Amino acid sequence: MRSFGIARTLGFFCMAFSLTMLIPIGLSLWYADGEARHFVWSFLIAFIPGLFLWLAGYVGRGTLRARDGFLIVGLFWLVLSFLGAWPFVFGSHLSVTDAIFEAASAITTTGATVISGLEGLPRSILFYRQQLQWFGGMGLIVLAVAVLPLLDIGGMHLYRAETPGPMKEDKLAPRLEQVARNLWVLYVVLTVLCALSYWLAGMGLFDAVAHSLSTVSTGGFSTHDASLAYFSSPAIESVAIFFMLMGAINFSVHYLALQRVSIAPYFSDIEVRTFLLFVLCVVLAATFTLYVHGDYATVIHASRDVVFEVVSVVTSTGFGIVDFSHWPLFLPVALIFISFCGGCGGSTAGGMKVMRMLLLVRQGALEMRRLIHPRARLPLKIGGRIMHERTMQAVWGFFSVYVAVFVVLMLALMATGLDQITAFSAIATCMNNLGPGLGEVTVTFASISDAGKIISTIAMLLGRLEIFTILVLLSPSFWRE
Secondary structure, three states: OOHHHHHHHHHHHHHHHHHOOHHHHHHHHHHOOOOHHHHHHHHHHHHHHHHHHHHHHOOOOOOOOHHHHHHHHHHHHHHHHHHOOHHHHHHOOOOHHHHHHHHHHHHOOOOOOOOOOHHHOOHHHHHHHHHHHHHHHHOHHHHHHOOHHHHOOOOHHHHHHHOOOOOOOOOOOOOHHHHHHHHHHHHHHHHHHHHHHHHHHOOOHHHHHHHHHHHHOOOOOOOOOOHHHHOOOHHHHHHHHHHHHHHOOOHHHHHHHHHHOOOHHHHHOHHHHHHHHHHHHHHHHHHHHHHHHOOOOOHHHHHHHHHHHHHHHHOOOOOOOOOHHHOOOOHHHHHHHHHHHOOOOOOOOOOOOHHHHHHHHHHHHHHHHHHHOOOOOOOOEEOOEEOOHHHHHHHHHHHHHHHHHHHHHHHHHHHOOOOHHHHHHHHHHHHOOOOOOOHHHOOOOOOOOHHHHHHHHHHHHHHHOOOHHHHHHHOHHHHOO
16 A cells, blocks of 8 residues: 555545635625634634645655555545535534535435425525535546646546446546546536526526536535425426436537537437437336326326436436325336436446446347357447457446345345335435435435434445445455555
8 A cells, every 4th residue: 555645645635625615615704694614614624634644645655556546535435425514513503423424415416415494504505515516426536636647646546446437448538637627627617507507597696506516416406495396497497407417428428529519429329329218218108107197187297297307317316396206106116216227427427327237238138149049159249349258247246246235235224224115215316326215215314313324325425436446445355465
């Protein structure tokens, strides 16, 4: 282990995170809501230990190795959940467990909450929740990668450990710092466009900016308990649908589209096409079911709610305009299941990612063909590209570990006294970074025990870092030189 490099990098990230507190401090002073001192204390709690770690590690030199990158990423997200909790402890008077849950939910863009009565909270606290989701959406570590060369340490291992999706070798540009800058430029541009669109659609300026942060990050936090149903506006819902989909599409595809000034990359990318086709099929099936069951008078009324809820769930955003848990027949559970698919790799969405699901389906179809033609050599192709055996091994390994971890966490949650439906949906919504669930966690996790919230927090972190980044730290071989 490069202990000095790890300490220096972790300290730098903590100091960088502490600087984000300056935004809610400014808002608190502007709105005179009395929260500025709480954010100042939170700033110091993050900055001073970060400065100490940075100074302590500065005496050492060396390039980070793979194991160092995984350790930094894992530690940072754990530390970030702790550091991000203090404004909720000071300002919202949450318990430490509840505050860590809220911060982890924001940073991992899960969107589950233990807070009710959002309209009564100070605006600086409301904006801070949205801000946490925005930074967590792309990842503060990817932002810091752009300046890591200035610290004389390598950043590629951090980028590989942090970036979601199965194709982690793919890069947008040869130089890693340029990759991070490109990602963040795209991210900021989409956020600005989203905020302007919300404002033009009828939102107030504060709500427009706040909701843009949680829409592009596919986080789902709102400044109102009723979420976007508060506005009851088809125009606002349309803006949300568009930018939720944009956030759930691979950012490398956005980059190519911008570079070529063309929408062709969206149609040529097989993962994007599969994702959009999957959304369309689910929308049609759910609309048909609701209309035939008699819950809506017309197909138009049904489709409005269905399109929004399906897009919100499959992109793991979690906004709501209706309570889908009250939908009839199989629909509530079906929506929870589609969250397992999630968005595209390299996006801010959660879930197992469309490319992995596509590979699993193609592999299953290929195995059936091999039963019919046992001597044929049938390579697995995706978009004309032959998949290496190592890629499929990684996908199957991820899938099997995902299922095993899901079962263990669900049983652990049931051991705290929750019923099967609540436990299943709670772990599903946390691991898939979705937000709303079924049963007791339909609206809030407030009624869950402290032990249940800790388990749910672990599920959020595992889901955000795609399991292996955390589990590799538990392997004895990881700690051997």
